[in-house]
Amino acid sequence: MFTPAQMKRISMAILDSDLSRATEEMGRYGAVHLIDFQELGDWAGKLDWREADEISATYEAYRRRVQLLLQTLAIQGVHGPEEGVQVAPRKVASETAERLPIIEADVGRVVDQQRRLQDELGRSQLLIEQLQLLAHLAINLADLRKLSFLYFAPALVPAENLDRLRGSLASVPNVILSVVYQDGAVLVFAFSAKDNSEALERALKSAYAQRRDIPEELTGTPSEALGQVRTRQMTLVKQNEEMDKAKEALAIEYRDELWRMRWRLSINGVVVDAWRHFGTTQKTRLVSGWMPARSERDFLSRLSEAVGGRVVVHTEEPLTPSSHASDPPVPTHLENPAIFKPFEALVNTYGIPNYREIDPTPVAGLLFVLMFGIMFGDVGQGAVLAAGGFLLGKEIVVKGHRALGWILFGCGLMATIFGLLYGSVFLLDQMIPALWFRPIRNSAFFISIAIVFGIAVVSLGLFINVVDAFLTRDYLRLFLDRYGLAGIWFYWGAIFVATQYLTGRSVDSPAIAALLGIPLLLIFSRDPLLELLESNRSKRALVNPLLLFQSGIEVFDAAMRYMTNTLSYIRLAAFAISHAGMGLMVIAFVAMVRQIPLGEPTVYVIGNVFVIALEGLVVAIQALRLDYYEFFTKFFKGDGIAFHPFVIPGIPLSIKK
Amino acid sequence: MTCSMNINAIRYAKPHARVRAMISELVTPGQKRGLVVSPGLEDALRQLYSTTYGTELAGVPTDGIRLLPVEKAFERNLVNAYDRVIRSLDGPPRVLVVEMLRRCEVDNLKAILGGVVTGVGAEEVGPNLLPLGRLSRLRLDDLLAARSVTDVIDSLGNLHYARVLRGALDRYEHEQSLFPLEVALDLYYYRHLWSVVEALPSSDRAIATRMMGMRYDVINVDWMLRYKAIYHLSAEEIFNYTLPYGYKIDDEVIHRAGSAPDLSSLIAELPDPYRQLLQPLTKESGNIWQLEVGLNRYLWHGAKATLAGYPFQIGVILAFLFLKEAEIHDLKAILEGKRYGRSPDEIVAFLWGEL
Structure with missing residues (x-):
């Protein structure tokens, strides 16, 4: 408490053959904050391990390819974690390199075939649209192809080029009819005089139009041709359905393998990404990182066991007189008792304490709940907040908001205590006696108390700054x-x-x-x-x-x-008085609806909910503001970096944190 | 007006401060003159070490034989400048600058397509790409491994470029030329960029439309000159291959200019200032590159004038970015000139910025 965990810089030389085991052990232990080897100094540039970047890029490509296969085969769901997944990036990469192309080829055959079918389906659909437009003409298609004076060009034009196409033909008499839109393109019937056919063709070509002439094999009148195309289309639809079934069969065949592959790539990919921080010599890999000093001995013995003793380790204290300003910064690992742990989030939002700095979490946390309670003193509403916080903290209703829950619980508890001191229950101030004073009737007294409180907090901030300056010399x-x-x-x-x-x-x-x-x-x-x-x-x-x-x-x-x-601390009194004022307002509204059945309880409950939600939020912001701007600015720099130990998601930690 | 100016002053306080700092890092006319008159390539390179490019040039060999690593260093500097500007912005102006940088993404894609079509391997194409890092959405590993244009399109995944190239694939397969692919990408890119300009808040839109409009004018004129002089395209094709946006150049002008029988009649159809600017140059030599230099000098002066105006607006950012690009063009031109032993006067003729 008050100071971050003591760190040690640990540097290790590991044989390449032991690298996977060593990285896995580091991930399982979850206490090493890796330092990028390049950060250690200019000399480290010569030991840059390029191969790690290449393996990492390979993994990235494999992950994308597996993901693409899963999407293509419409395989939903998430697989994993899986027991006993091997941490062996090179082996997994070579196995993937062997299997993935085989699966891709299998899937690719079906996908390509289906793509061709679908292209043909699209074209036949366009043909149907064309022929439908001509269906009422009782002429033979062969005659339509041999017009004497008119030039006719059916074509598919990208929709964004259509206006430009029309504009480009401004000096050529023409008619361009839009028939139908399909996938961002427009089917047009373009007509011009035969003499201008070249200009029309040039314009169509430069507008990226694709000709969609009625195929020569279609004969008879347009309505007869329409029948022929529809018959062909039904065959295509059936073939397309067969392709869907083939894809489903492939999905069943490869689903488990692809899921497993993705999981293995994901885990080993994290390991490979960690390797990118390492340096290299011909046969060894050089790893550097920060870890809590108290874990050093235990971790090193586990690591040594994992690699059969083939590891050379050097540890050093941070920020010694021989340290350089350019040395990698020491990360901060806050160690607060469980009761103060949730408040670390409040401090981290402002800034991470640097390694040499006093950790203000306990004091800031206590001040936050105390100031919240002073401004929001109400037994009933405080109890509601505390109950809500308890449910969140225990993850009974919603998961993932533990810290917020316990902060809310603390605030609610303090609001309840001050509610007793002010004699306020759910905005009513006649229900219980005030153990200390009623804010609205003693505003001058309250303001002087708030100023005294402010003097105490500012002095505390100054005191911490002095201690910190003394400790850091x-x-x-x-x-x-x-x-x-x-x-x-x-x-x-x-x-x-x-x-x-x-x-x-x-x-x-x-x-x-x-x-x-x-x-x-x-x-x-x-x-x-x-x-x-x-x-x-x-x-x-x-x-x-x-x-x-x-x-x-x-x-x-x-x-x-x-x-x-x-x-600035006068706001403590101001908001407490405003809370009481809100109570008076709600009571006034309640009195106004006395004649309406159920009006009184409804307005009373809504009023309380409104005050809890709105004022609760405002008061929390004010408490935070006082913490940040009036208190922290006296001593807290917050320019540290957070301790992020290397872990492998999906692989359980070997120690209880 | 005053109110929107005040809001802009707040919104652009941070980007303005950053851009001002970056403007002060631009190579000064004196430094540029020093480079132009330097005795040789190695000496010019040494001079560049003391400029803002020093960081990127560190480690680049100065033996002066290969310019590619030096050019890549310049481009890294350019991308870094864009990145710094992007980080200082929020909302639609940020989107605009990001999209402006995407021009480099399109150039990379064109280079990759060029490699695929000409059969040049990834090992040759890769080093030529602009180093965009995290600012690129292209999966370069996959793209460089592509063996055909279809492979390239597949590797583009859901990016819009894939749809655009698919639309041009028929023509590519028929003509076996990069031209339809490149033009399709350019048209898509500039149309999209203009839609981003139009999505700016009204306070930014007017100035951005004017500045980008001038740039689009120059692009359209440049393209028309090339289509006419090099590709001998018809009026219909020229119209379809140009952009429907701009400041002074509109569809009417493109029609008239596109129908002109030769380069000088084309220029005669252009509105001022382009006609005034290009006619004397046509009389001098009529080289396309000289006309391009003339057009870009016009933009360079426009950018300089914008910097001298009201500071808290998007125009300052756009002007700086153009000046930065112009500077990198000029540095490349100077080094190239030095490499081939050109005289200072010959080199100056290629520069966009004044000395």
């Missing part, structure tokens, strides 16, 4: 930062001065200078001092006007922020 921040000791000095000085004035007592000038002037001067000196240190003690830093101006702004900004941050 950042002495400039410790003494001169606006949120360091100088900041605390100024803040409490300002509070003292303000209290004196508010209680009618005066403070003399030397005291004001000591309480406010000196700390502001210290804060002012921070940036010039920093510049002085960084510019090799050049005195010019102390007279740089831009820097001095910037420091002046910094001081002004710091003073303003302290005031606004503290006053």
Whole structure:
């Protein structure tokens, strides 16, 4: 709690022949955050393992091909996890390379045949549409093909080219009739004078039109030809149905094999993707990663057992004096007790604490529920939220929202406690006595309590910053930062001065200078001092006007922020009073519908649901805002990276996390 | 107007800041002059190390024999610039810039088709492709393994390019030429891009339609010149192979220009400024490349003028992207000129941007 789990950087050299076993063990253990080998420095570039990229690309291609087969054969559903799936990427790749083309060829034969059939079906359908349009003509098709003065060209034109085709023939007398739309194309009958046939042909060709002439083998009148085409079409439909059956048979034959193949490719694909992080020498693979220090011994003994002792390991502490700024960043693995675990999500939304930083989760979590309770104090509504949170947390109704559930439970519980203190039950304030005070009748008192609360939280933030600066030996921040000791000095000085004035007592000038002037001067000196240190003690830093101006702004900004941050906590009182106001509004509505049967309970319930939903959300946002902007900004950088250990989805972990 | 300008100022604050920073990274006229007058290719390459291209050029051999790795380095820089702009944008403007970059995807697809048709292997085509990385939707492994145009179409899966190429397949099989495939892809791409321009919010649409319209004008004029001078196409074909969008060039102009018997009459049918721009060049030499340079110089000046105007609008982004593309064209032209020992004056004649 308060600090992330201690990490160690672990570097391993593993024989290529043991690589699969070692990677599987790492995945099963689930505690190694892999570092991309290239991140270790320029020297690592020479040890880039290109083959891993190639295997990974092969896997990607195989997965796509298997997926395409599953789609083609309309095989639905998900298969897996499967017991005892082998982690052996090279073997699985070579087996897949052997089997996949055979299945593809089998399926491809049927698919190609069906595609040809369907093309023919499409063409015969178009022919039917053409002939239907000509069906009332009592002329022979042979005569239609031999028109003396007119040029006739039936053609299929991409729909987006039709306007352009018409435009291109602006200087040529023509008629273009749209017959029917099919799959993004239009069947047209294009006519022109015989003399202009070349221009019409050029226009059709350049509009990507495909000629759809009535085949020569069709004879007689259009209606007779129509009969011939329909007979042929029925045969095609039957053949197409047979192809469907053939596909179904293939689906039954290959379903299990394809499912298994996809599962094996998926698991081994994850392993191969991990390999892309590794470096290489001629016979060994080099793996580097971060892991919690407490797991080091156990993991290494398991790894050694898995590869028969053929592994060379080097471990090192992070952020030692010999570390470089360019070293891969240490990931943060938060370790909080179960009660605070759900609140990690609140902190992570703002930023991941860096490895050296204090983890604010417990304090932020407590403050969040406390502030929620203060603003939403109601025994009944709090109990409803707590019950809802309990159901979510225990995953009784909906799954996948455990953290949110327990946060809601905490908020509901705190709202219930403050409901008792305010004497409010489901918006009614006459039902039970207030154990402390009623917000709406003691607003001035409540605001002063909120400000005191704000001072306490801001001071807590400053205290954490000071401790953090001390622990990280950042002495400039410790003494001169606006949120360091100088900041605390100024803040409490300002509070003292303000209290004196508010209680009618005066403070003399030397005291004001000591309480406010000196700390502001210290804060002012921070940036010039920093510049002085960084510019090799050049005195010019102390007279740089831009820097001095910037420091002046910094001081002004710091003073303003302290005031606004503290006053921001007034919202605690404001929202609690607004909650009581909402209650009065609902009661007023209830009174208005007293004459309507069931009006009172209906409006009362709807009013409560409305307040829980709307105000609950607003209050949660306010509590979060106070956490993030008034509290976190005092000490929390949140520029860390999360600990993502390598795991193989579908393969159970060998240790209980 | 003021209200929409204010909204745009907020919306474009971040992209504007980023683009301004990137504009400052463009090669300066002085640096470009230095490259043009440099004694040789190796010296020019060395000068480029101190520019924004230094990162991409790191590791590229400077022995000056093969320009391809250098050109790929430039293209990586261009893609990176697009990526940075894309990341700074949201909503329809972001979609527009993504679609503009897809021009490179179409070029890659055309290169792959070229490889398939001419029988050039993947090992030769692959290195020539524009390195789009995650910004490309093409499955390059599958496409490079394709043995026929049909294989290419199958490898495109559900991408619209597949439908477009399928529509041109009959003509390809009949003519055994890349031309119908390439034209179909170009027409599809530019029509789609225009639909994206039209989907922009009204505050962006006016400026984008004008700027992209000018670009479409130049594309249409360039295509008409090529169709007439190189392919000797008829008026109907020219009309079908050009774009129905633009700023000053409309269907009427395309009809008249397409029906013109030769290049100079075609140019005479164009509206100003294109006629004014191209007529003197035709009299000088009539080389297509020179006319193209003239057209692109016109766009370059337009982009420069946009940068000098109101900053918080999409025009600044479009102008920057054009200047970046023009810069890469010019750098390639300079290096190519150096490689063949051309004089500074000869090299300058190929450049889009002013020195």
